[in-house]
Amino acid sequence: MIDPTPLPILVLLPGMDGTGRLFDPLLHALPPNVAVQVLRYPTDQVLDYPALVERVWQQLPLDRPFVLLGESFSGPVAVSIAARRPSALLGLVLCSSFVRNPRSALAPLSPLLKLLPLRHLPFWPMDALLLGGFSTASLRSALAAAIAQVTPQVLRARLQSVIAVDASQALVATDVPLLYLQARHDRLVPASASILIRQLRKDARLVAIDGPHCLLQAAPTEAAVHLQRFMHELAQARVALNGS
Template identity: 70%
Template sequence: MTATLPPMLVLLPGMDGTGTLFQPLLDALGPSTPVQVLDYPSDRALDYPALEERVWQQIPRERPFVLLGESFSGPIAVGIAARRPTGLIGLVLCSSFVRNPRPALAPLAPLLKFMPLQYLPSWPMDALLLGGFSTPTLRNMLITAVARVAPAVLRLRLREVIGVDRCQALAALEVPLLYLRAREDRLVPPQASALIQLLRQDVHLIEVDAPHCLLQAEPMKAAAHLQQFMQMLQQTGHDWQSSTG
């Protein structure tokens, strides 16, 4: 590994898996931050273990990197970090979870295979993911990204969220952890980040006035926090505990 290279930010996408929704963040980060955007197949229903293996094959091998798991991808990011890849210097979870964030919905899992996702109106998705931060541009981005994914793929990803539990893996991690929490998140409740704080008391939690799609609605704020986190990780002899408070 070439330690002199600046760390790369590796982005794992939300439920859509396309990676296209990272564009506002990429624009905000600018060319000074090396970024790798990973995506998931839109036509193959892969479970969490299969997606984790796909990510494992693509992470950087020759330079340090910070791994960010957005929403659905949080458990994948934790799973990758638990395998202690060479070069991983930091982990970021954004609007994410390590265990089903809506446990009351678990009994509905068998019904997911009957959900006609391709016929659902766009307004519930807009309300849940963007809320009062919705704009025509963001709505179109979201609708376009989700439309690219086969309904069967989305259904499996929803079932995976219901059954996931990466609590033990997160608790065992020692890599510095940043959590970006959206104050106006209507999808992932505060209990999800509270659990992460319980498991990792050293987590650096930052709250942003944003909806679930934090990286899309407030890309400049998100970029600033991510760049600050990466800069701190680069500092020689940096005491993470003292800086996060």
């Protein structure tokens, strides 16, 4: 029997490329009854985390229930939005993400970022970090195309933002159900990132999925299943709360 309960909108915040193009595999894996809004960041304009939070806030569907998903780089944005407790927000999802610099040992190297020739770096290190053993020709092509759209200046600024970010107190201030999608083979964001999130939000639900850092791209079907389950639970809870 089909559940008639209407699902909230799924609002997707992209990874460091900010283009939203890399959500295509997930969009194809989700059924037609899941309404999705993909938000995008400028590819040629430097915006720090607070500026991105304001940009996202202006685009949220505040007149209709929604679930907010922050992928990788966008985790702190999603958490900061949730900390404001918008009335239409039903749940928060973090995917391969963090609230503090996930590689704090590399922070002292941040001054070197301005010297890094991002446009001319070989692609294979990125492939190894983001896709690893799950790499395919189509995924490599999509990843390279998305990153190529972003100026080196913007990429450097976003890397600097990750190094300096600390959204832990914002996470404590959130009160909606939280789902964390963890990639079992993530070479970029270690398990310590999800451990911290669960320390700050002990009620957070963690789901581990076989996949690399680019989890929604390499394992979209399994991710979609968990997202739908989470959204169904939130929708049903909302109906029960409203008594109709």
